[in-house]
Amino acid sequence: MREKLLYALGVIAFAILARDIFIIAGFPPEVAQGNAFKIIFFHVPSWVAAGTALTTALLSSILFLVTKNFKYDATAVAATEVGVAFLSVGLATGILWARPIWGVWWVWDARLTSALILWLMYAGYLMLRHAVEEPTQRANFAAVFSILAFIDVPIVYFSIRWWRTQHPAPVFFSSGGSFPPDWSAVMGWNILAMVMLACVLVSVRLQQEQAQREIDSLRRLAHAL
Amino acid sequence: MLSNGSLMHWTLPVLLAAQVSPEDVTREIGRLQRNFEFLSYGFAAAWIVLTVYVLMMVSRERRLKREITGLKAMLEDRQKR
């Protein structure tokens, strides 16, 4: 029952995203940047989803350390993995936006660079988990790493901003693109759909994590017999 | 966020200074269509990344199910003996 509900929610989220593609394509090009500007409709929601997922990961890591309940450890790994997936979406869309607008695939601006470092850091989290065998140790280490990584997020962001203001950087455009009010509604829908999708993915991943733990205990049982 | 605009800064002044000829307009339209191309790339990228992740999940789901059934069968087998 619960699984069906989850899948239904996932399908709804995908449906909203798919419907919005056509609505977005129908919008007139943005005055300054043309159609490429509309990548924002996927870019921003994926960042919101990634941010939500990674904050969830931090909170569940702390909760794990406080309660030692493995439910929270599973939530932390599920949320981090989904967060990394959405970070990847954000990076990919960012790159594809930068190409027509800035003329290069990658710009070392504050947001893109800190996003990349964030991605590397949380990819490190997943690798660390992968390398630790013993479940209790793995959960403890991962939680500690998650906390240390989250502390770094604002520091990374601000330091890169300072760095770029002192260095020759690609030309920055100070004025924002124009954003008609009827676009905001679509943006809202897309954010909602992405976050919903993230939640569904986290729950599915959570179930898998539980299945993995069941497998581990079955293995140990088989080993003990 | 991608709210940074924009070509306003230089495209329009350039167009004005050049007394916008029809060729310029066609070129500009071409440019915007090119951007349309990148819009579709952007959407495609987002979908591809998500789809790949979902596919990874599905394959993991299958592997887990297979392992669980395998282990359970093995345990039953051992307990019978």
Place this chain on the structure above:
Amino acid sequence: MEFLRQVLVILAKDVRAELRTKEAVNAALAFAVMILVLFSFVFDPDEATTKMFAGGLLWIVFAFAGTLVLNRSFAREIPNDCLDALVAAPIPGSALFLGKALANYLLVAAVELVALPVFGILYYVRWYERFWQVMLVLALGTWGVTVIGTMFSALTVNIRLREVMLPMITYPMLTPALMGAMQLTVDLMNGKSIAGDATVWLKLLVGFDILYTAASIILVDIVLVG
């Protein structure tokens, strides 16, 4: 007082054990010099532009060489199960951590102090002009590297592929500290002293060091005992 004494006991033990074999220090030093030589083929040390990023290069060398020392830090405790005995001893985990971090700090700093003149000679950099400011940046940046590195050395000590994992998780988290240290070093080696806008980097380094020292001291017991 008691805490300080325990920190010093651990510190003395680690430094003494390392100096008996000099495994990590020698490896780190050789590695540092080798990278400096190799990079001289990439960037012509003669050119003025090289001066613009020589400071950055220096920190890359320090971070890479430092990892070799840090890798050994907790790995040294593994062969005879010494970590168990240290965890069982009546000292707080934070004393153990600080002792080890300080020992690593001394060892990494020693490697750096040898590598620095070599760097100056090979790249024609007059690093000694603002000697004390360079030392300050070196001290702060190195502490950032060691405090994160020691923590992650404890995290990765028992796992597969330890040598690969440690740098992979250390460097991304270190980026702010390394950026600050690089920026300040580049400035200092181009004859500018730390003033005006550059102080923000000094503040960043100090903040980073304090924040991560505090976080590590709070969290290290979880890593050591579980």
Place this chain on the structure above:
Amino acid sequence: MNALAVEGVWKYYGDYPALRDINLTCEAGSCLALIGRNGAGKTTLLRTIAGFSRPMKGAIKILGGSPRETATRRNVGFIGHGIAVYDELSALENLMLYARLYGLTDARTKALQWLTETGLERVRDGLVREFSRGMRQRLAVARAFLHEPSLLLLDEPFTALDDRAIAVLQRLLREALAQGRTVVMSTHQLREALELATHVTMLNRGQVAFDGPCTPEMVADPGLVYARYGEG
């Protein structure tokens, strides 16, 4: 007050319970032999008592205090599978290191005294790296006894030791027991252990399968407990 009280301790590795509801008590001056097959949870239990990891449920009281308290740890000695001394340091340096960690005031005297006790005084300045296996093990024994703990935890003390080290260890354990200190050891070498033991506890799949005083019957036939309770 009991020297050691284990109260309903559970320990999980992931979902797998390595220890299930363990209850044990040890009076001061008694020697508990912990027996059981590989994977029965002996090492896990000893490590949990020693404070290397925390139990998930239940509590452990050593002389009334929890294992992670500093005061408690000062009173516990542990010998595990490894010798827990540094190859790069000399025998004397190793012992002085631990003496200082345990906050002993006369570190050097204490270290020298225990080097004599274990017959290592002649090689006190030799690096452990150059020691023979037996010498290393005697040093490990000296390391564990150095701070005169009132509770000694030994994980398989007799399996890896050579004859001389076993003789030293047995003498020291007898002395310790005579002084009213408590010993808990896990063991495969039943005969050596049962000669010292006053109590025997058998673990089976993380549960206590047998718990009782050590009888002359058991010493005469070390396989007895296994035969009677082992496969239950």
